[in-house]
Amino acid sequence: MNELRVRKIPQRKCVTCQKMLSKKEMVRVVRTPEGTVELDPTGKKNGRGAYLCGRWEGFQQAKKTRVLERALKQPITPEMYEQLESQFAQIRAKYEEVPCEKFGDA
Ligand SMILES: [Zn+2]
Structure with missing residues (x-):
């Protein structure tokens, strides 16, 4: 019976x-209704997310391969990337512990 109450994360x-x-454990990137792309550390912003x-x-790597643009179906200007990068720099310490199969040595 108990397993019915276990919620999948x-x-x-x-x-x-x-x-x-x-x-x-992840960083959400959102395409806003205004057509900009920004980080969404709260995960609550409206819009298509990646x-x-x-x-x-x-x-x-996402910046280099433009994978975010494909995921969000939205062109990302160099200015937007600059902004994303500075937002990301502020929160990256929080995620250094999270292993990444591709880039992590964990
Ligand atoms: Zn990853």
């Missing part, structure tokens, strides 16, 4: 390493 896939992680596992290397 919602998981999301990292767009760079394809790893499935719980939402709170998830990154939070590794700095993963973000850099």
